[in-house]
Amino acid sequence: MLQTIISRLLASTKGILAADESSKTIQKRFDKIGLQSTPETNLAYRKMLFTTPGVEEFLSGVILYDETIRQEIDGVPVPQYLEKRGILPGIKVDQGIVDEITTGLDGLSERLTEYRNLGAKFAKWRAVIVANQEDAFIEKNAENLAKYASLCQEQDIVPIVEPEVLMDGDHDLQKCQEVTAKTLKTVFAKLVGQGVVLEGVILKPNMVISGKDAPNKASPKEIAEATVKTFLEVVPTQVPGIVFLSGGQTPDEATENLAAINKIGGPWQLSFSYGRALQDEALKAWAGKEENVEAAQKAFFDRCKKVSLARQGKL
Numbered sequence: 283m284l285q286t287i288i289s290r291l292l293a294s295t296k297g298i299l300a301a302d303e304s305s306k307t308i309q310k311r312f313d314k315i316g317l318q319s320t321p322e323t324n325l326a327y328r329k330m331l332f333t334t335p336g337v338e339e340f341l342s343g344v345i346l347y348d349e350t351i352r353q354e355i356d357g358v359p360v361p362q363y364l365e366k367r368g369i370l371p372g373i374k375v376d377q378g379i380v381d382e383i384t385t386g387l388d389g390l391s392e393r394l395t396e397y398r399n400l401g402a403k404f405a406k407w408r409a410v411i412v413a414n415q416e417d418a419f420i421e422k423n424a425e426n427l428a429k430y431a432s433l434c435q436e437q438d439i440v441p442i443v444e445p446e447v448l449m450d451g452d453h454d455l456q457k458c459q460e461v462t463a464k465t466l467k468t469v470f471a472k473l474v475g476q477g478v479v480l481e482g483v484i485l486k487p488n489m490v491i492s493g494k495d496a497p498n499k500a501s502p503k504e505i506a507e508a509t510v511k512t513f514l515e516v517v518p519t520q521v522p523g524i525v526f527l528s529g530g531q532t533p534d535e536a537t538e539n540l541a542a543i544n545k546i547g548g549p550w551q552l553s554f555s556y557g558r559a560l561q562d563e564a565l566k567a568w569a570g571k572e573e574n575v576e577a578a579q580k581a582f583f584d585r586c587k588k589v590s591l592a593r594q595g596k597l
C-alpha cells in the first residue's frame with residue numbers, strides 16, 4: 283500500500299502542490315492581494331487551483347490543510363474530488379512551531395485515523411531550521427519528525443518528512459550546505475532509531491542554496507551541484523524520492539534550479555512539492571475576483587507545466 287502511493291506520488295512527469303497553508307500563512311499570502319482569509323475565500327482560492335483543467339498531467343498529489351480536507355467542491359468532498367482527477371490527497375498534520383520546535387504529536391494517532399477515513403493517502407510534517415540553529419533544537423525537531431513518520435507508517439499513510447533549512451539570512455552556499463548536511467544526518471539517524479522504513483518515506487528538503495540576502499548568489503548549476511553532492515553524502519539510497527520545497531525562491535528560480543538538479547540526477551526520484559513557486563503567479567492573477575479565474579488557472583497551468591518539465595531535466 284505505502285509503495286503504491288509512493289510510486290504514484292513520484293511519477294516521473296509529476297510533483298506535489300503544497301496547498302496546506304495554515305490560517306495565519308494563507309492570510310499572509312492574501313495580504314498581497316488585499317483579501318480577508320475566511321473559510322469561504324480560502325475555498326474559492328483553492329477551488330480555482332484544484333479545478334484547473336489539465337493540471338492532473340503535472341500534479342501527483344496535493345497537500346491539504348485541516349480546514350480544506352473537510353470542505354467540498356461542487357458537492358464533492360475535496361479529497362474525493364482530487365482522487366477523481368487522479369491526484370492523491372495528503373494532509374499537513376503538524377500544528378505549528380512553539381519555541382523553535384514543531385508540535386503536533388499529542389493525539390496524532392487519532393487524527394491520522396480520522397484523516398485516513400476522510401481520504402488522506404499521505405501526510406506532511408515540517409520542521410524549521412535556521413542557519414545558526416543550535417544542535418539541541420535540530421535533534422528535538424528530528425526526533426519529532428521520526429515519531430510522526432513512524433505513526434504514519436503504522437496506519438499505511440506515507441509520511442513526507444520535511445526538515446526545512448530556511449533561506450532567511452545572508453549566509454552563503456557553503457553555510458547552507460553545512461547546516462543541511464547536519465540536519466539531514468540527524469533526521470536519518472532518528473528515523474532509523476525509531477524503526478521507520480526508509481523505503482516508505484518521501485523527503486521534502488530545501489535545496490542547498492544561498493541565503494536570501496547573500497551578497498553573491500550561487501547559480502543554478504552551483505546550487506544543483508552542491509545539492510546533489512550533499513544529498514549523496516547524507517540521504518540513504520533506500521529513500522525512494524526527494525521532493526524539494528521552494529522556500530521563497532521565485533517561480534523561475536525554483537523551476538531553473540530543479541531542472542539543473544535533474545540534469546545531474548541521483549539514485550532517488552528528484553521532484554517537487556512547491557507551495558509559493560507554483561501558486562504565486564496564479565494568486566496575483568486571481569486577486570480574489572471570480573472574473574479572473576480563467577486567467578489565474580492559465581497562470582497556474584503554465585507554471586505547473588514548466589516545473590514538470592524541470593522535474594524531467596527538460597528545461
Ligand code: 5MM
Nearest residue numbers: 300302303304307527528529556557558
Ligand atoms: C504551503 O505552506 C506550507 C504550510 O506552511 P505553514 O504551516 O507555515 O502555514 C509549507 O509547509 C510548505 O508546504 C513548504 O514550506 C513548501 O512551500 P514553499 O512555499 O516553501 O515551496
